[in-house]
Amino acid sequence: MVQSLVNTSELLEDRDDLTTPAGLLAWAEAADLPCPARPTQADLTRVRRFREALRQLLGGTPGGVPALNGELARTGTRPLLQAGPHVEFAGDDATALDTAITRVLAAVITAGLDGSLRRLKTCAAEDCRWAFYDRSPNVVSRWCETSVCGARHKMRAYRARQAAGATA
Template sequence: MEESDDRDPTPPGLRLVRDLINTLDVETGADALAAADGLAVFAHDHGLTGRFTAKQDRADVIRLREGLRAACLAHTGAPVPAERLAELDALLRRAPLTLALDRDGAASLAPAEGLAGALVLTARVAAAVAAAAFDGTWRRLKVCEAHDCRWAYYDRSPAGRRRWCTMAVCGSRAKMRTYRARRASGAA
């Protein structure tokens, strides 16, 4: 899991994406969306209004979460599996966006009128990803390379090359495994 910091470096739009990915703790298997009210609680905590139909919306949101996890893992160098990418693209296509202008003439993307449930969340995620892709922060939202972690984090390192959510835990474990493998192959 990401090191705690009083100042969250994650851009506000990407916090929604990060928090959605992190509803599943891969290490423990705890899934915040699995609870009967898990999706409603997540939606409320992130300012999403509207009704979520438990069964279908939860399935769509879980597919969205896992597609985003794969996309953010790709930011560390692992390719997104074709079937996961196709599924994510299909979900995103179902959630249209509109261009909104404010009083100062600033433009932003927003979910289209009339969306409900998982489509509202998907559209908000799509708008956040689009804005982050435009300003260059999207590729800094990553998923830890550690197979037993897969926690989403924002890479604030100067070079943007972090591979683990925290060097103290996941990075150290990976380096220790590599060291032991080298020693074992050297002894053979």
């Protein structure tokens, strides 16, 4: 769910699925999340800001944390202990969008607690930033696709070394 939200924007193709109400409705439906029947421009702006805060979190930069904490406060997301023992996350759910954001935040919190959040990353290529799940044993992957973004990075580094050697 978190990965699919972050990947609604594809920088390499200059595509953003969340620029229209239909795009937001399509993403929410695909993620099995509630959504306002008629999303407003303010809803779209809120979800896009939320998405970019998640992208920053997955990229290892703290810039998105205040926005995510703001959404936690705004939606009233909090853990509730259940018999079992089991923990569930609830929110004040004032709107359908609040409910959707609460569920995404619950997934982030749960993944942080079980350790799987460290495997959800964004591609290190600045022109990509695609969210991917790092399945490497040591959690050291840097690119969404080594054969694409990794190869481009390595080729740029090679050419830079060649150019530096030619001028020396």
